[in-house]
Amino acid sequence: MTGAESVAVLRATQRQLNAAHAVWLGMVAEVGSRGLDSQDEVVRLAAPDRWSADEVRTALRISAYTGNELLDFAWAVVRRFPKLHAAMAAGELSIERARVIHFWVRDMTDEHANTVIDEVLGHCSIDADRPWTSEQIGARCRKLGIQLDPDWAQRRFAEAHRERRVICWRNEDGTATLAAQNQDPARVAAAIARVRKLADDAKRAGDPRPVDHLRSEIALNLLDGTYADFTDEQILAHLATTRPTDDETDEVDETDAGEEFPPEPEQEPEPEAEPEAEPEAEAEAEPEAAPEPEPAPKPQPEPAPMARSPHHGVQLTAKVSTLLGIDRDPAELAGQGPIHAEYARDLAQQLSAGQWRFAVTGPDGYAVSSGLVNARPIDWPKRRADDHGIVDLLIPATLLQALLDQTVTSPQIALWHPVLVEIGRQHLLATAGTDRDDPDNPAGPPTPEDPNDARRRFPRQGLRRDTQLRMTTCQAPGCRLPAARSEIDHTIDHARGGLTLAGNLGPLCEHDHDLKTKGGWQLIRLGHDRVRWITRLGAVYDVEIPPLIEPDPPGRPRAPGEDRQPPRPAPDEPAA
Numbered sequence: 001m002t003g004a005e006s007v008a009v010l011r012a013t014q015r016q017l018n019a020a021h022a023v024w025l026g027m028v029a030e031v032g033s034r035g036l037d038s039q040d041e042v043v044r045l046a047a048p049d050r051w052s053a054d055e056v057r058t059a060l061r062i063s064a065y066t067g068n069e070l071l072d073f074a075w076a077v078v079r080r081f082p083k084l085h086a087a088m089a090a091g092e093l094s095i096e097r098a099r100v101i102h103f104w105v106r107d108m109t110d111e112h113a114n115t116v117i118d119e120v121l122g123h124c125s126i127d128a129d130r131p132w133t134s135e136q137i138g139a140r141c142r143k144l145g146i147q148l149d150p151d152w153a154q155r156r157f158a159e160a161h162r163e164r165r166v167i168c169w170r171n172e173d174g175t176a177t178l179a180a181q182n183q184d185p186a187r188v189a190a191a192i193a194r195v196r197k198l199a200d201d202a203k204r205a206g207d208p209r210p211v212d213h214l215r216s217e218i219a220l221n222l223l224d225g226t227y228a229d230f231t232d233e234q235i236l237a238h239l240a241t242t243r244p245t246d247d248e249t250d251e252v253d254e255t256d257a258g259e260e261f262p263p264e265p266e267q268e269p270e271p272e273a274e275p276e277a278e279p280e281a282e283a284e285a286e287p288e289a290a291p292e293p294e295p296a297p298k299p300q301p302e303p304a305p306m307a308r309s310p311h312h313g314v315q316l317t318a319k320v321s322t323l324l325g326i327d328r329d330p331a332e333l334a335g336q337g338p339i340h341a342e343y344a345r346d347l348a349q350q351l352s353a354g355q356w357r358f359a360v361t362g363p364d365g366y367a368v369s370s371g372l373v374n375a376r377p378i379d380w381p382k383r384r385a386d387d388h389g390i391v392d393l394l395i396p397a398t399l400l401q402a403l404l405d406q407t408v409t410s411p412q413i414a415l416w417h418p419v420l421v422e423i424g425r426q427h428l429l430a431t432a433g434t435d436r437d438d439p440d441n442p443a444g445p446p447t448p449e450d451p452n453d454a455r456r457r458f459p460r461q462g463l464r465r466d467t468q469l470r471m472t473t474c475q476a477p478g479c480r481l482p483a484a485r486s487e488i489d490h491t492i493d494h495a496r497g498g499l500t501l502a503g504n505l506g507p508l509c510e511h512d513h514d515l516k517t518k519g520g521w522q523l524i525r526l527g528h529d530r531v532r533w534i535t536r537l538g539a540v541y542d543v544e545i546p547p548l549i550e551p552d553p554p555g556r557p558r559a560p561g562e563d564r565q566p567p568r569p570a571p572d573e574p575a576a
């Protein structure tokens with residue numbers, strides 16, 4: 001091919017891709033329109049219902065949010081604005097430009113939306129006389145919308161504001177981003193202005209940190225409760241105590257290069273009083289004045305409240321071997337994903353005052369015992385009731401035994417000895433059937449064998465904790481909501497005789513719990529490591545409950561005393 005011919009092929013394949021996307025969106029809308037099929041007829045809905053997007057997101061292995069957005073977009077293109085779908089099928093409209101048009105016209109009346117579509121559609125094709133970029137299309141849609149309906153922008157603002165929320169997401173480099181969406185712009189301006197002022201005041205007082213770092217520290221401390229009940233003066237005083245030393249940082253604040261922080265205006269000096277004339281010799285001496293009383297000392301400012309985060313919603317899951325420095329395997333931060341080992345070790349120490357739980361795993365990586373840990377590494381902070389952080393410690397039984405037998409030793413392991421001893425005692429009691437009436441039993445007093453417990457509607461705290469340890473996320477397809485923020489579901493519904501036992505319990509988020517109980521989906525437990533979902537359209541999906549400790553990847557060095565786990569059997573293969 002010549003160069004010109006390669007360009008022609010590129011444009012032709014783009015048109016083919018546009019047509020393929022039209023077929024794809026048509027099938028998304030078709031799946032979203034299907035109701036519960038009967039044996040004799042196909043049921044189509046007049047519009048997608050609450051559960052329609054779940055069929056889409058499960059079939060395509062996407063998140064619930066993405067599934068809802070995709071179905072809304074496909075339904076609008078295929079059913080509400082068929083001109084867009086026809087242009088895509090003809091190869092003239094790309095899915096990217098269709099998304100831009102949909103974003104702007106979805107809130108307009110059908111009449112105004114079609115007027116806008118007729119105006120811009122002729123500029124969307126790569127073969128058009130005057131093709132527009134996506135930015136040009138969006139700008140024209142917005143301008144036409146305001147011209148056609150001046151109240152449209154006001155309605156759009158009000159509707160967006162009703163959907164305001166605070167969200168976060170994980171970045172590819174391991175950091176996270178926090179955002180408050182669709183907020184009142186005046187309040188956003190006031191909030192960011194306060195954060196900026198506090199950061200600027202700290203810089204004026206000599207804080208060497210970059211101003212963006214200070215703003216980040218202040219904003220997060222205000223949100224996570226570290227600065228609860230603090231005045232602005234107390235915030236600045238606390239920031240002064242956390243300044244890095246010259247040895248700790250040599251960072252140059254490039255973002256501050258153009259910013260100046262003028263000193264606070266000084267008070268003008270009092271004019272010096274003119275010397276008094278000496279009294280004449282003939283004048284009678286005046287009696288000495290009584291000494292003025294010393295001014296009362298200024299009241300000392302009240303001490304600032306303790307500046308520490310309550311760690312709401314912070315849940316760390318890490319292998320004990322990683323926290324001990326035996327390996328550098330990734331840990332997991334609930335709702336955020338994997339984190340590197342060094343960050344996990346620092347975070348574990350920060351969460352020392354939170355609740356610590358443990359799970360000892362067998363050769364397959366699944367828990368064989370679990371419980372609470374009251375001990376902490378030597379010289380680490382002890383448990384506090386006002387710290388809501390959670391640390392889940394995972395350790396294979398073989399490694400636990402090796403550490404307790406001192407087969408593996410190091411200074412770090414010595415610091416963790418009280419924790420290892422307590423985990424070992426509880427694991428022995430759970431697996432060896434030791435007398436629970438022993439008053440020295442760290443697991444606490446024996447739990448009475450109440451025959452009514454299995455009939456309880458809600459599990460007791462210990463069973464709930466054990467369920468969250470065994471299954472760390474919602475067990476629905478593709479859902480990653482942490483188990484701690486999910487509901488504990490009876491696989492066989494309690495109302496239908498399902499027992500409140502470990503084998504019949506699992507975490508489901510609120511939406512997927514309703515999907516099972518109200519949306520016509522069925523959940524079947526196939527064992528401790530797998531569940532099966534059957535949708536209302538009859539599609540079948542198996543979801544694996546992953547082991548707490550995954551099998552080692554090829555080439556990973558094995559820690560001393562650590563058994564390498566066998567590979568997982570394929571879904572259709574029987575376990576050995």
